[in-house]
Amino acid sequence: MALTFKGGIHVSEHKHTRKCAVEQMPAPKTVSIPMSQHIGAHADPCVKAGDIVDLGQVIGVVEGKLGCNVHSSVSGKVVKIDEKKANNGILIRNVIIENDGENRLHPDIKPWSKKLEDTTPDEIVEIVKNAGISGMGGATFPTYAKIQSALGKVEHIIINCAECEPFITANHRLLLENPDEVIGGLKILMHTFSLKEGIIAIEDNKRDAAKVLRERLGEDSKVKVCLLKTKYPQGDERQLIFALTGRKLAAGKLPADVGCCVFNAETCAAINRAFATGMPLTERIVTVDGDCIKNPKNLLVPLGTTYRDLITFCGGFSKTPNKIICGGPMMGVAQWDIDTAVTKGTSAVLALSRKFEHYFEQPSACIRCGRCVNNCPMRLMPSYLAMFSMQNKLDMAEEFSISSCIECGSCSYNCPGHVPIVQYIRATKVKINDRKRAMQAALEQSKLK
Amino acid sequence: MDNNQKNTNEITESEVKNTVPEASDEQETVDLNEFMPELLTVTPPPHIRAYDTTRTVMLDVCIALIPALIWGIFIFGYRALMHTAISIIFAVLAEFAYEKLLKKPVTVLDFSAVVTGMLLALNLPVTAPLWLGAVGSVFAIVVVKQLFGGIGKNFVNPALAARVFLFAWPTYMSIFTNPGAKLSTFAIGVPEGVDAVASATSLASLKNGVLPEGTSLADAIIGVENGCIGEVSALLLTAGFIYLLVRRVITWHIPVTFIGTVFVLSLIFPQSSPTLDFALWEIFSGGLFLGAIFMATDYSTSPITKRGRIIYGIGCGALTVLIRYFGGYPEGVSFSILIMNLLVWYIDRYTKPTRFGGGKVAKADK
Structure with a gap:
């Protein structure tokens, strides 16, 4: 018998690419490698414009703090170091490298x-x-x-x-x-x-x-x-x-x-x-799928390849996508640009049409059906958490363990009232953290006096 | 607090505007160089969702009620259908008019008003004047539901509250007629000739400590007895219950514990013998099945946790027996559900599931 846990939901799988063997994606002409592809401190670029780099050479280092070094995924010339928005909206430095196509491995x-x-x-x-x-x-x-x-x-x-x-x-x-x-x-x-x-x-x-x-x-x-x-x-x-x-x-x-x-x-x-x-992490497998992608594929992609290159390699869009998602559809981040780069955490790039968008067909209201409570893998009461969030009752939200929410989306997925529960919970978590910080600051102030 | 609620509503409304498609979906291929990322929708996850909506849930409840309704029409004639139609129409109209008048989004298409109207009609005796259902529906929708914020916000069941409100006309609410009586379909007031066919319900004789005569338990189960339009056939109501279970609209907890508690308490404290017969009569007569399956399980006014639902069901059952035994009125289902409705928040709060992995949780002061 298969092992499992209590709660959770059954989602339509949509695993169309299960039969698609992983294809090596040819390295694009230029790659744009973000200096932060991980949780923790951003890496500092250790190359400058005009430098010649090899495949696998360190181009960004993190000293003394939690973080990961970043390596070049191609061999070629550093064009510039640019600030760009990452797939989560944070502005980070990108090292842009022009690929010379030689795939020269770094001697180290x-x-x-x-x-x-x-x-x-x-x-x-x-x-x-x-x-x-x-x-x-x-x-x-x-x-x-x-x-x-x-x-x-x-x-x-x-x-x-x-x-x-x-x-x-x-x-x-x-x-x-x-x-x-x-x-x-x-x-x-x-x-x-x-x-x-x-x-x-x-x-x-x-x-x-x-x-x-x-x-x-x-x-x-x-x-x-x-x-x-x-x-x-x-x-x-x-x-x-x-x-x-x-x-x-x-x-x-x-x-x-x-x-x-x-x-x-x-x-x-x-x-x-x-x-x-000895090869550092410079490439990863990315599933490119969604009903707007002409030829869905699994690709072995050099890090720093833009979504535009990926989509072009997969034959382009078959219809205008409504959403482009980095990661899975349950927890992935909706993108506002297709020139964002593939990073170490990009497991999929999905282009979905409006077919998947059933939000807000009707005015949304919780009907208290209890599906979210039943499905919550963390055994919370998402409907109440959403309600307290709407009413800005932070204390009650804390009493109902809002901080334990893993934001998996099981509640929103099944909500017949189309309440954006996860969105409410996320917003309230931020408010609670802000309040904690403000209280801490006030406490320190009073101590100083 | 009101301001905050308004703000969040505004957020969701502005998102509605963002999700309106501006690019046509019919294009065969899209040139990547001409593709404008500005047209992409950006929302928080999840980006896919199940197809269930409030409407599908409410439609399922309507479907589950249809066997009982058809039986009501079969037993009491087309006047039963007339009552149902009037109640539904007035419930929907009241909701539409209220929301139009207050410039709120119109929610009649979610079918919740239809369910309210239908449930109210099934709770009326067929002899009632036709305007009674209309008055009740308007009360249910406007006073009980909309004044408290619309769907999901009401704290008592609208149909039940309206039914209790209609006891303002006690005579209309308690004339019951024998099955098969020919009543005028369109008579606005109490139809003529009702007195000749009116009879006491089996609950009334149970209250006097005697088992009903001239009818059998099998009749009570199938529904050949007098009573409100939708409450007579326990069998067909159970069919609706099974449908709701299969469609996962409700869970078994409330109906089973509710009916079970009434059964067990009647067994322990019988008011006439034989004990088992008395207990069976207690559960199969009156509105227990209709109440336990369709009214007590109303989402907005029942606990959200499984443990809470069991406590709520037992509470409803115990109160029903208390009212039936000691109250002035032979039936206690409506009152017991309404009383338990008021306790739902406390039941929910104290049956909150322990979060995965346990651990202490901050307790709110307020």
């Missing part, structure tokens, strides 16, 4: 000199850090920091291939086509945490991938392939840990606190690549 890139057995955990953290790897599922937390903070606490290591968002098939294709990379990455992580066992968690709509993995693993029982029930948000860390181990992650706690550590499948493959070839 070579496989790790020692065998895995002789490598210490600290060395692995260093490899991951140098390769600039961040979580590739969407949250983009720097992976080295995750490993570092979890060292010595972990009993279960979980590779997350749930891929519960509709449309996206990037992880699915990775498992089918390159299972060894994922298994290799998991072995490295198991060694790092000195664990005997590892878990690869897959939703049961990807049984073919599980079969491939099991065949590849053969008698090797150290790695368990676990099937999960296909349900949204199965790929959420908390729900995943609960489904696999029965452990519940309390609010404000990290997976390591309950002895678990979760890595995305592609992150895992990137760790393997960094170890085996």
Whole structure:
């Protein structure tokens, strides 16, 4: 029986690209590489206009703070360093590189000199850090920091291939086509945490991938392939840990606190690549889909490629899109431009028509049907949270645990009253944080006096 | 507080304008160089959603009520249909007129007014004057629903509150007629010849401590008995219940605990013997099935959590038995639901599910 959690919803899958093998996208003429593709401090560019850079060369560094180095995804000449809005609306510096098409590899890139057995955990953290790897599922937390903070606490290591968002098939294709990379990455992580066992968690709509993995693993029982029930948000860390181990992650706690550590499948493959070839993270698999894309594809894309290039490579639009989404349709960010660049967290670029837009067909009002309460994977009461948000009752919102909301969208998805619940909750979370900060400031003021 | 509500409403309204498509969808291919990103819609996630709307939910309730309505027409004649039509028409008109008058968005297309009108009519005796349903519908929609903010904001069930309001005409509300009586379909007032066929309901005799005579339990289950238009056939109301369960419109919690509590309490404290017969008569006569399945489960006025729904159902059941035993009126379903309606917020607040993973939560002072 497939493992699962309580609550959640069944979303139409729309996984049209499940049969589309990953194609290498030729590097475009120019790439625009953002200096922040991760949570944490922005990287500072360490190249200047006119410099010649090689493929895999460090072009942005983060010193002393939480963050990831950024590497060039092509070889060529730095044209300029420009400020541009990233896919989340924040203004960040971009290094714009003109591709010379030579794919000249940087001389520093070579496989790790020692065998895995002789490598210490600290060395692995260093490899991951140098390769600039961040979580590739969407949250983009720097992976080295995750490993570092979890060292010595972990009993279960979980590779997350749930891929519960509709449309996206990037992880699915990775498992089918390159299972060894994922298994290799998991072995490295198991060694790092000195664990005997590892878990690869897959939703049961990807049984073919599980079969491939099991065949590849053969008698090797150290790695368990676990099937999960296909349900949204199965790929959420908390729900995943609960489904696999029965452990519940309390609010404000990290997976390591309950002895678990979760890595995305592609992150895992990137760790393997960094170890085996020394290659930093310069490309990733992106699902390009949606009913407005002429030829939906799975592409291996050099980071810094713009959405415009991706869409052109997929044959352009078949009709005018209403929305372009970076990430999945449940939690992805709607884009206002197509010249935004693919980053380490871009698992999909979707162009959707108005067919998917059922919002505001009618004046929206909560009819208290209770579906949101029933579906909430965090066991909150989203309808009340939305109501308190409308009435600006921040205390009540806190009493109803608004801070525990993971913003998965299960409530809004099923709301017959079309209440934009997640939007209300997000806005109120910001207000609550502002109030906390203001109170803190007032407190310090009074202390000074 | 009012200001804030207004502000959020304005946000949503401005978004409505943003989502209006300005580019035509018919174009075969789009030149990327001519594509204008300014036309893209930018909203927070999720970007896809289920097809269910308030309308589909309300339509499901209407569909679930239709078997009971058809049975009512079959048993009591076309006057039952007349009552239903009048109640629905006046409910919808009242909502339309109120919203037009106050320049609010018109919500009649969500079918909630239709459900209110239909439920009110099913709660009337067929002998009532035709204008009674119209008065009740207008009261339900304007006073109970719209004055408190429209759909989802009313704190008592509109149809039930209107029914209790109509007890201002107690005689009209309590003349019941035998099944198959020929009544004038179009008589505005109480139809002629009603006195000749009027009879006491089985609940009235249960209240006097005797099991009803001249009728059987099977008749009460199928619905060959006197009573309000929609309440007589427990069987067909249960069919509607199953439909609502299958369509996932309601959960089993309220109806099952409500009817179950009435049954158990009647078994423990029987007022006539044999005990089991008495308990069965208690649940199959009167408006218990209609109330438990369609009125107590009204979204706006019932708890939102499953634990809350169980508490609410038990509360409704216990109050129904208390009123039936000790009240001045033989039926207690409407009153018990209305009383429990008032407690919904407290039930919700204290049956709040523990958040995933637990942990302490700040408690609001106010």
